[in-house]
Amino acid sequence: MGWILVTSATVILFLQNYPLYIRSVPTENELKFHYMVHTSLDVVDEKISAMGKALVDQRELYLGLLYPTEDYKVYGYVTNSKVKFVMVVDSSNTALRDNEIRSMFRKLHNSYTDVMCNPFYNPGDRIQSRAFDGMVTSMMIQVC
């Protein structure tokens, strides 16, 4: 489960490695992001399984930098219900440090919780909430 946010880029939310929500801002390279996020799931899985040994309440939801590439940095976050958020950020954007990424993830998590609270939302369906879209858009604009 997860998300991607490529700097002004994509947000994907997965459930069991199925994308629940994908959004990328430079849409021309979407395929590349998809491949990248998909590959980064390997690292997410690795991190989660490593984390599984830790106590539940001490678990850090933020997974940190998953996977640096030349041009992008991929960050991960996993909720307690194993929904993974993945965010891809342009490496050239030096303004984004760990703390900012962390708070962005927290915002996404809150928003995702709201989506889940919607009684008409079936867990596992693709997210089509307008509020969620709006939040992601505002976050991307902020990042740009």
Added chain:
Amino acid sequence: MEKRGLIQRQEATLLDLRSYLFSRQCTLLLFLQRPWEVAQRALELLHGCVQELKLLEVSVPPGALDCWVFLSCLEVLQRIEGCCDRAQIDSNIAHTVGLWSYATEKLKSLGYLCGLVSEQGPNSEDLNRTVDLLAGLGAERPETANTAQSPYKKLKEALSSVEAFEKHYLDLSHATIEMYTSIGRIRSAKFVGKDLAEFYMRKKSPQKAEIYLQGALKNYLAEGWALPITHTRKQLAECQKHLGQIENYLQTSSLLASDRHLTGNEREYFCREILSFASQQAGSPGHKIVLPMHSFAQLRDLHFTPSNAVVHVGGVLSVEITVCSQMPVPVHAEQIAINVHFSIEKNNYRKTAEWLTKHKTANGIVSFPAETSPFPTSQNSLPALELCEMFERSPSDNSLHTTGIICKNVHVLLRKQESGASLEAPSGAALEAGAHVLKCTAVTLEPGPNAITFRTQAKEPGTYTLRQLCASVGPVWFVLPHIYPLVQYDVYSQEPQLHVEPLADSLLAGIPQKVKFTVTTGHYTVKNGDSLQLSNVEAMLILGHEENRAVIYSNMREKASDAALRVQSSDKVTSISLPAAPAYHVIEFELEVLSLPSAPATGGESTVLGMTEPHGKHKDTQKGGHCMATMDHKVSIDCPWSIYSTVISLTFSMPFRTTHSLLSSGTRKYVQVCVQNLSELDFQLSDSHLVDTGDSTDLQLIPLNTESEQRIHSRQAVFFVWELKWTQEPPPSLHCRFSVGFSPASEERLSVSLKPYTYEFQVDNFLTLYSVRAEISPPPGTELCKTGSLCSLEVSITRLSDLSDADKDEALTEREDYFSTKLMYEVVDNSSNWAVCGKSSGVISMPVAARATHRVHMEVMPLFAGYLPLPDVRLFKYLPHHSAHSSQLDADSWIENDSLSVDKHVDDQLDSGSVQSRGSTRSVASSEHKGLPMPRLRALPPGQAFNASAGTQVLVIPSQDDHVLEVSVT
């Protein structure tokens, strides 16, 4: 170390400084035995440098940076490998694999840049670029120059020839894939594999590429990544095209043609690929290519006409399906067919007309769940959890000891996940060759929903299940292997049937009644001239009217037509000519029938009732005879469709019940006939007659009925009375026939004359022989009877006639011309108004002569005050004992009264019997003495004894010392 000098001299470039710092870090880390951190930091450094060079817009010749990164990666890896043993390296692949893949990536881009990855080899421009790059590398470092293997040498070699590049690139790629796989990073491995596949495609060796593409595609499909799926499929399609795997290529093409993530042009291209293949192969029949349907078109819904999907043999069924074409362009399909599986229904009843009318699906539309097109494997197809609570109680005290939640569909959920991987496999898209196929030829499927109608004429009865849907475009067959949910239609065959049923609840005899005939034609076609032949029954007439009409309904109960009905009667057969009707229709018509009102023979129904008859018996017969007497008439009908005749039984009920009774007043006799109307109808009665059917001519029956016409309402009774008069000695028994004309009161006019209702009965021994008179006189000295004081009861029994035939029985004794008969009298007070003191019964010898009178005195005590009816006095014939007959006297009542009385004399056998019986239980008294010679009692026929004091009452005043006054008024 020269970098250190450069830094000291402040001549170092940024890159130099970085390299220097990194090399120091490496040395330190290696000293610290942390070689894995080196790999990580190297990767970070390389990424960082590349980024910064970009930011600073440093101009470098194309490929130079890649060369640098590649060399750096390999150098670091070599350095790490140099200081660790094999086992350590193997267990820490996770740290180094990043560098490996980075190096692979860079080598790949170098290869593309220098034209090394192509079939033709590099062109001159590529060669120039290569030369530049090689020159830029400079001379190899002296440290490594002598070793056989060094990153520098590797790069140089790789760039210098196509073959060497291929070797090095493959080495690197395979190594990377292997490493990724070994640490479980399958997705990364697939991704590198895809690069490799691309490389192979460039090198025109698609057979090698295919396996990587398939692997990657499987992975993406399993995880539902739409864009990578599309992209990989596109690559795969190309690969399959090169390989000449026509079937696979067409399948992939059909998937791509329906892929929404592709542009319209691309989709159209793939669609045309299929179509052009189909048109090419059109000339060579026989070879079929079977592809799954879901990428081509999707079945949305299905609609039967008639909507209940039940049709009779020979009927026409149409199936309309809505198919949503996924193709971007209209596709002309030569044939669309549904394979149907036929099975004979064993339980044939379920397929009959009765079943048909009950069983109806909601408007006959079956909807199919839309496949989740963007994610063929998607999680959405997982069924929801079916959870239920479970409570287990201990059997002893019913307290809860276990509770839990059970997931009912575990098997489904678990199986789904396992089989999720093998989705791309063309699972059983085999064509089923069935004998039953619904076909539709030459259909053009427009993009989007298309309605296709199949028509079929039902042939054999049974259940037809729709199995497969297939569309053929030339030799290409798109097959939907299973239609789910299950869709089936039924064909039934029905035997022709005839039903005859009364319109009302029950048929009444004597008046015309309507009977409905229903002919269900079934598979038989009724022709003009077909007729029903009814064999006539004597007592039942079939009334034919001119205006009889038959209505023909279709199977769905829609009125089709109506036609006149011709009824012809001869003395034996009534023939009803049916109107022509097609098969599976219903002909309905009504006929009037008339059953003759023959009364049931005397006896069973009517009992001979007299005034002195005990009341209880009367009630019993009334209870039993509350329902109407019935008559069954069996009619056999010859139907045109069968050689056997149908026998139909019609039950008619008599609307009336008749009872008669003989009434006496002294010696005058009256016959009363009571007609009870049991039906719901009102009748008009007229012309009542009572005739003596015996031969006695001197007997007169004088009607006392005033009105000639009488209306008898439903559930009411009418009485008729005749006085019986005779001049000479009357016969001992009288045979009478009562007849009355009747007609329904509601109808004004009847087309047929109705037969009167008759009732025959017999009256025996109607002459009065004895008159019984009882009288109660107050005790002497008082004027009125008082409660508690004894009064005298005088019973006088008077013989009214001389010896007659009726007297001749066992009780009669003859002694010198003097005839006497033994009678037993009995005083009974059923209402307990009187206490009989002393003997309540006795046997007297009665002379058989007119005016002979016998008087009996006894004492009775009134128990209540008021006008009390006299106690009953009953007379019996006292017959001498004869064989082992038990007493005909109603034993219960007799003994009951006897026990009340105070026994004084034991002079009689009767009394001794009663003494004995008092000790034992009463009811068995008579049976106990079965063996003993017992006298028998026989009640006198009602006409023979006349109770002259019936209805007389005596005034009883309460005694003065009674504080409580009890008054009984009866």
